[in-house]
Amino acid sequence: MNDLSPTPSPVIPHPLAEGEDGLYILRPARPADVPALVGLITELAEFENLTHLLSLTPEALAPHLFGEKPVAESWVAEHQSGEVVAFALTFLNFSTFLAKPGLYLEDLYVKPAHRGAGLGRRMLTLLAGIANERGYGRFEWCVLDWNENAIRFYEKMGATLLPDWRLCRLSGESLHRYAP
Numbered sequence: 001m002n003d004l005s006p007t008p009s010p011v012i013p014h015p016l017a018e019g020e021d022g023l024y025i026l027r028p029a030r031p032a033d034v035p036a037l038v039g040l041i042t043e044l045a046e047f048e049n050l051t052h053l054l055s056l057t058p059e060a061l062a063p064h065l066f067g068e069k070p071v072a073e074s075w076v077a078e079h080q081s082g083e084v085v086a087f088a089l090t091f092l093n094f095s096t097f098l099a100k101p102g103l104y105l106e107d108l109y110v111k112p113a114h115r116g117a118g119l120g121r122r123m124l125t126l127l128a129g130i131a132n133e134r135g136y137g138r139f140e141w142c143v144l145d146w147n148e149n150a151i152r153f154y155e156k157m158g159a160t161l162l163p164d165w166r167l168c169r170l171s172g173e174s175l176h177r178y179a180p
Helices: 031-047 058-066 119-133 148-156 172-176
Strands: 014-019 022-028 073-079 084-095 100-110 138-141
Touching (some): 022 119, 031 058, 031 073, 031 100, 073 119, 100 119, 119 138
Antiparallel strands (some): 014 022, 022 073, 073 084, 084 100
16 A cells, blocks of 8 residues: 655655745754744634634644644744744645645745735646646635635636535534444
8 A cells, every 4th residue: 555645745845935024945844944934824714704614723733743643734934044934834635536636735924024026826826737747637726705815816826716516524413423
């Protein structure tokens, strides 16, 4: 049986952009970045008005990224000052029609002060390249229907919005009622 757990890509780190504030480096997240990731995820939840759903802590996140059997990968954009100013978190999915794994982008977030430096575009470009490099059949993600800026950005990047598909989810009590 093949081990489809995430593996770091050899194409990173590499320089991203010269911005007004200096150089940014895109690199895989490291265990020391977990507190910064939690901070960025919290900012994202605030932006999306979803803080009521947060139960995130560094201790809860770290094993899923860096534990014995990681189930997700994360990349960060680090400003030359050392501050982590953006992140992407991905995991594997699978297409039965293509008979191939795919890369699913759970979250992409850039701090407001660092938007406009090309970090979002370069992060998506890097992740699409990694999906290609690994032989995956798809790179996909969801976007909130009210986030018009993100929708336009993704369409400019060549992404196709799938209007006939709806996201379904069981969580919390709905999920727990199926426990054995």
